[in-house]
Each structure stands twice: as structure tokens, then as C-alpha cells.
Amino acid sequence: MDFNKLKEMGLEYAEKGRNAAMDLAERGKTQAKIVNEQTKLAKAQRQLGALVYSLAKGNEENQPLVDKYIEMIDAIEKDLADLRASLDTPAAEAAAEPEAPAAAESTTIEFPIEPEQKAEKKTCPQCGAPVSEDALFCNKCGAQL
Ligand SMILES: [Zn+2]
Numbered sequence: 001m002d003f004n005k006l007k008e009m010g011l012e013y014a015e016k017g018r019n020a021a022m023d024l025a026e027r028g029k030t031q032a033k034i035v036n037e038q039t040k041l042a043k044a045q046r047q048l049g050a051l052v053y054s055l056a057k058g059n060e061e062n063q064p065l066v067d068k069y070i071e072m073i074d075a076i077e078k079d080l081a082d083l084r085a086s087l088d089t090p091a092a093e094a095a096a097e098p099e100a101p102a103a104a105e106s107t108t109i110e111f112p113i114e115p116e117q118k119a120e121k122k123t124c125p126q127c128g129a130p131v132s133e134d135a136l137f138c139n140k141c142g143a144q145l
Pocket of ligand 1: 124125126127128129138139140141142143
């Protein structure tokens, strides 16, 4: 038995194990980002819906503002696709892990919850117009909030 050879192999496996652990951590981060992006997407879609509804109700048009929301939604969807793709590609080692514990783990990840805004009215930093609590853009000047 060549002890040095065994030691080398041991080191090699230890190294591999460490890399796999790092991959898992990276995947966890990516999954957290995906959830975060999904939340942003849902919010932007809700805001766009509310905007279109209020424009239609008031018989108004604000295509530039609608476009801003659509652009933002497109950008988020693209980010999501990239994040999901990055989870799919280097999955070889991590795929060997049983799926169940990973899933259980991901449900326990705590995401920073945006503190609910107080009753104070939010205003646009650009033009000072009153804006709704979670609007993403100012309805008046279109500034990103
Ligand atoms: Zn404004």
C-alpha cells in the first residue's frame, strides 16, 4: 500500500466534496434570487394591472408609463430565465443529492420581508406628486420610485 497515494486520493475527494458543498450554497442563493425576482414580477404585474385599470376607468392614456412597466416585467422575466438556466446547467454533482431535503431546506430560507409602509403618503422624489404605496413608477412624471 502506498500511503502517499492514498493521502493524495483523500485530499482529492475532500476537495471535490468541498466544491459540491459550495455548489449547493450557490444553488440555494440562486433559488432565493428566483423567489425574489418572482415577487418583483408579481408586484410589477399587479402595478401594471392597477395602472391600466385606472387609466381605462378615467378614460386616459399613458402609454409611456405602461411601456415602462412592460419593459420592467420583460427585464425581470429575462433575469428569471437566466437564473433558472444557471440552476439547470451545472447540476451534474448536485443532482446526485436527494431532492427532498433540498426542497425542505429552501422552504426554511428566510427572505427579508419589506416592512409595510406606514400610513404616511409617499411622494415622488422627482416631481413631488403623491404616488401609491407600492407604485414602481410615478404616475405623473414616470420617474422610477
Ligand atoms: Zn414624479
